[in-house]
Amino acid sequence: xxxxxxxxxxxxxxxxxxxxxxxxxxxxxxxxxxxxxxxxxxxxxxxxxxxxxxxxxxxxxxxxxxxxxxxxxxxxxxxxxxxxxxxxxxxxxxxxxxxxxxxxxxx
Numbered sequence: 001x002x003x004x005x006x007x008x009x010x011x012x013x014x015x016x017x018x019x020x021x022x023x024x025x026x027x028x029x030x031x032x033x034x035x036x037x038x039x040x041x042x043x044x045x046x047x048x049x050x051x052x053x054x055x056x057x058x059x060x061x062x063x064x065x066x067x068x069x070x071x072x073x074x075x076x077x078x079x080x081x082x083x084x085x086x087x088x089x090x091x092x093x094x095x096x097x098x099x100x101x102x103x104x105x106x107x
Contacts, residue, residue: 007071011104
């Protein structure tokens with residue numbers, strides 16, 4: 001998939017390793033031409049009630065922790081509530097929680 005512009009959420013991405021119940025392999029390593037697509041939700045919603053397609057663009061691909069930009073895969077998509085600074089977007093691969101994106105600012 002091609003990069004999506006603009007990604008509205010800016011902050012930090014923390015991936016969970018297999019011991020933490022997350023990814024069985026290293027963190028994703030998207031290229032400049034291809035963003036990483038996953039799913040996510042914002043608590044108090046859950047995998048069952050608030051899962052939406054998500055694009056994650058880490059500043060340091062392959063790092064367990066990185067500054068990142070994130071956005072809903074559908075550009076004009078309105079999540080069930082506004083995402084604001086201080087929120088956490090739970091990142092999933094299927095139903096498995098693989099990371100947490102901490103929102104620091106929103107465009």
